[in-house]
Amino acid sequence: MTEEIIIAGFGGQGVLSMGKILAYSGIMQNMEVSWMPSYGPEMRGGTANVTVILSDERISSPILNVYDTAIILNQQSLDKFEPKVKPGGLLLFDNNGITRYPVRKDIQVCVIEATAEAVRMGSGRVFNMMVLGGFLKLKPVLEIENVLKGLQKSLPPRHHHLIPMNEQAIRRGMELVKPFTVAS
């Protein structure tokens, strides 16, 4: 099994840390992992993205042009990465601020209203964990207990008291995610 994932959004949305938690969780599941932050000129535009690869085999290129899954958190990233999902792949997006919606019909498109839910809960801190939960619901490539172990590894000990809150957010994300119907 190899899962090639791009996570893209604004800096500050927890894009890189979501990737890091995915990578740590992969290690907890005895997988090979790679985490490659966006290193292109687009960093200057205020967007952040990270390529995460989880695999049972040795990972070849950490830099990719097409992906099994795109997790998209803003409009620019949707425009940029929707065409780069492999046919049959998954596009998961948060609809906050989205005005041009996905159009492809040869991929699975799902939406998660994680920003809205985070506002309702009065905390933006676990927004990215809700999105991660949504992804894991759609593609259960990692077991929840390994994700929790990954969180433990990824967070400094002074933040370990926040792990239950993160777990709750992951589970809430699993409930929130739903299919998106592409307009014909």
Added chain:
Amino acid sequence: MGEIRLMKGNEAIAEAAIRAGCDAYFGYPITPQSEVLEYLMAEKPHERTGMVVLQAESEVAAINMVYGAACTGKKVMTSSSSPGISLMQEGISYIAGAELPCLIVNVVRGGPGLGTIQPSQADYFQATKGGGHGDYRLIVLAPSSVQEMADFVKLAFDLAFKYRNPAMILSDGVIGQMMEKIELFEPIPRVNEFDQSWVTTGKTPDRQRNIITSLNLDPYLQEEHNHHLQEKYARMRREDVRYEAIACDDADYLFVAYGSSARICQKAVQLARKKGIKAGLLRPITLFPFPEKILGDLSQSVKGMLAVEMSAGQMVEDVRLAVNGKIPVEHFGRFGGVVHSPEEVLEALEEKIVKPVV
């Protein structure tokens, strides 16, 4: 089994230095390798092993601190990125002339000049053909994974002391900045077990004084010294060439690539094979000494080679020398800080090698 961690390539260099029993690190921050110094500062290796970590006032100061400390037979190192390594060239030439072991890490970024902070492989000529003035060579290792970033620190010190010669790890912004799972080797004590008979730590009554210098005003003695250096480089070529051959046995076409480009080409090999193109990858691990013999051998069995590097074409010259005109050798690479994708690389192989050759 060693400790498993998720680390950036730059952090792996730093942790491996502590574990390899490195005695001192002298450096100056520059993107994209600043995490080496940052990690060492945060880790306080002086408390773990006694290793000294010092931020110098400039790269010029750092390399001269390396020069001085290396005279004592200690394991010493520095790290920087392209513009910083250019500043160090005078010192590196002196260290090579004085035959001192040390480790220099270059996490390459786009040039020339201040260039960009994005990844590049355009310092190949500088690393493998001398860099500073005079007839000298560095041992140059090219890691293509975070695991190798760690492992090659130890290997580089071993080779530097084996030959009393500066060794360089030539990495790039991709391998420096990415995180991967690595298995860390067990720490070895900070005691140098290599030959110490040449060091300048104080003369003992039973021997002549040791002199470390790169200056010799008598041209005949300097010529003799140069012959000695050349013999040393010839021995490196005989004994310490390293490479990895991936899917080469039945290959019709070959990618030749090192570092992050080798990873990208590995994917391109998979994509090519899916399309029915029998591609393979020869990955030089030592850039000096260069794996010329295996490339010469492979030129008997493959129809063409594509050197893929994030430069306008540097290593391709060494591939051409090794192949000596027997088959077509072309170059492909994005550069100036742009990284090629596996699809682009495969397309280049088809355009430049497969189509013309068939």
